[in-house]
Amino acid sequence: MAEAVADRRGQAEDTLATGNLNGLAVTRLGEGEPDWLAQRRLHAWKVYETTPMPTERMEEWRYTDLAQRLPLDQLHLPSAVPLIDDPATWPEPLKHTMRDDPDSSGHIVLLGGNVVHADIQPSLASRGVVLTSLRKAVEEHPELLKEHLATQAVPPEEGKLQALNAALWTDGVFLYVPRGVRLESPVRVTRWVSGAGTAYFTRTLIVAEPASQVSYVDEVLSEDLDSHTFTSTSVEVIARDSARVQYVAVQRLGRGVFYQSAQSTLADRDSTLDTLNVSLGGTTTRVDLNARLLGPGANSNMLGLYFGDGDQHFDHNTSQDHLAPATRSDLLYKGALDGGSHSVFRGIIRVAKRAQQTDAYQTNRNLVLSQGARADSLPKLEIEADDVRCSHGATVGQLDEEALFYLMSRGISRDQAERLVVLGFLGEVLQRLPLGGVVEKVTRAIESKLRTGAHA
């Protein structure tokens, strides 16, 4: 099920090739699109223009100087040369990581801002499962997109960058799982980012109907890029009653890239909606994850792992919104910081008045491995119901000397012992959501970072 992309945009292309991030680009992107979508882009652009640029004076951006890290005026949109679905032309690292994936229900491949390949097991397609590019979905599933695209989960009003994305997105992934359909193997999405100085805007929309089940793994890669590159993605995940959804994002970008991801998960009655964010690469990472527990019995496990070295900067901003009674959420974010890297974890649990019998937990643990590294942690609670069990914990510390000593007394060198302890520390996160392919890949990526890091 190959598809060629970017040939539907007509005359917009030449402008986009040289264009900047401006209102003209928004209009051009909307040309040839259904009116509702073109209008949504214009609205989003208006929100973007009227929303002030985040500064460190704003609580949510206190530790990340966006203006300095993201020179938006110097970036341009990707040129829209028609791309052909030909694996022979794909970059080697992309093919390599895909070869490492075990079983899958289907694949999507994105080069830059566009989908170049989509496939889904025929047996699933015949049961109504849709896995396709967002552009194609606009034409083939307009009702679903009209209802869900940038409306509830990540509307432009969420923030400046969310608005920019909603105005300028070029493509993305649409996954639809009908009622009662269970996918045994994960859907695997692989992205490659290449153009230095380019700003890529994509979106992901996942709708899991009642009693359905799906796992989704999204991996993004690039080489080191010498100038600023921006990849922005908005992720909307909707789990209807009793659905079970796992969303995994693995970020393994090269240096020079600013990775920004705004994710929102909506969990209806008795559904389970789990997420895992693995942040290893890039120069700057900013993840905003908002988990909304909308129906009684909804449950969300939220996992995160980051490992920084050099001048890497990670900013994870999470919220757990309990909006219905008898809901549960459990967050665990763990990070190790080497070299001169800096991590920020800002998490909030909000329990609404009506959300009685809620269990909400939040844990952030950091290992600081070198003298130049820095970890900031802001675990917050806002509780308006009284019949709740809420707790949070945060720690910042260094390698456990006793564990090191134990390993060294067994004849393991200090370097190796340190690697093992870091791996064990971060590995706890992976063990909670052990998806095939992810655990091995992430473990290998951490190992290679430990080998090359300034620390070892």
Add this chain to the structure above:
Amino acid sequence: MPENALVEGLDLDQYKYDFRTVDKPVFRTEPGLSEDVVRAISAHKEEPEWMLEFRLKAYRLYLKKPMPTWGADLSDLESVLDQIYYYVRPQDRMKNNWEDVPDNIKNTFEKLGIPEAEQKVLAGVGAQYESEMVYHSLKKEWDEQGVIFDSIEDGLKNHPDVFQKYFASVIPPADNKFAALNSAVWSGGSFVYVPPGVNLDTPLQAYFRVNQERMGQFERTLIIIDEGAQAHYIEGCTAPIYSTESFHSGVIEIVVAKNARFRYTTIQNWSNNMYNLVTQRALVNERATMEWLDGNLGSKATMKYPSCYLVGEGAHGSILSIAYAGDGQHQDTGGKVVHAAPHTTSSIVSKSISKGTGRATYRGLCKVYEGSTSARSNVECDALLINDTARSDTYPYIEIEEQSANVGHEATVSKVGDEQLFYLMSRGMSKDEAMALIVRGFIEPIAKQLPLEYAVELNRLIEMEMEGSVG
């Protein structure tokens, strides 16, 4: 009786310090704030020129700084600040003999039990009424050892060198909007100096009373505990209830020298029409220990985060905070520990109880600067919610720049468990006795740190708050 009705019954209109004293101040400025008011305060105090300039500079800073929007709701505060009296002088001069204090003021403090407490357990007592310290005394034995316990004004007059060296050195006017305001219009408060090696084994106490309606009280306290000395200072605050809002904004600066040990205890029980915005900070030197024991029970809105700046190797800071937020109250409290030297240690323990429409917020900072090797800090926050209209928030900030630091933060929020209540009631207790016992158990780790009299008082207050559920 259904539980909700029982919980509703836990009302809060039992504030026992709600009595007014009819009196006529010797002098007061016009309501509202202007440069003239600042000049008038300084003139009345016959201050040196540098202090007037300090005040005027702070006043300009105050005007420039925006109203904070991140904490308690201060949206009505601007209009309150336009209407209050910034300086009210209740009597001619401060007295050192209790008998000389004017009768009406004396009666006020006697009703609050102050002279009685002095005889029993205190090394010294200061009492502030409106804008001035009306009474200050120190037991002779401490006076002989060189301890100074004076009003802040007398500190400036009689000990100008020490005063000028430390005044505004811990909390400069630019620190925050209300520190700037206090710096402009400060009046009253204590000046404490404990000489090297002196161990003041009974506490000093300062008592703050606001009597008049629409009053702004701006006490300023400067405490220096010299090398190897030890002391404990207690402040208490009350006011009658008026339909209009009053305002209290103190600045407390503390220097704890090498090897010294100091504890500062606050039992804040302002009436529910009081805005209470206070800046308290201690500079803790080599191997010194600073302990804040911060009890916030009263006021309409409190924003107060006692801080320890650990600037000397091996310094230790500890903050024990207890907040009770009843109907209409917002306690936005917590603590800050800043590690700026190696081998510094700190701990924050916060307990809050929210009831009715009360809101208790923990807001804290733990910062470890690079180079503060082997710094250790532990923060624990527990919140208890008494019913479903109450609210609890926790906003900790943890900023770690040092690799060898070990920092932990833990918080829990829970309600009084039905099982706990059931267990106690099955042993023959009434429901509100059981409730009071559980709440007492919850705050016990902090209550047991208080001097006995205060622990008894705190327990009594909690019982009072839990009363009314009888029946």
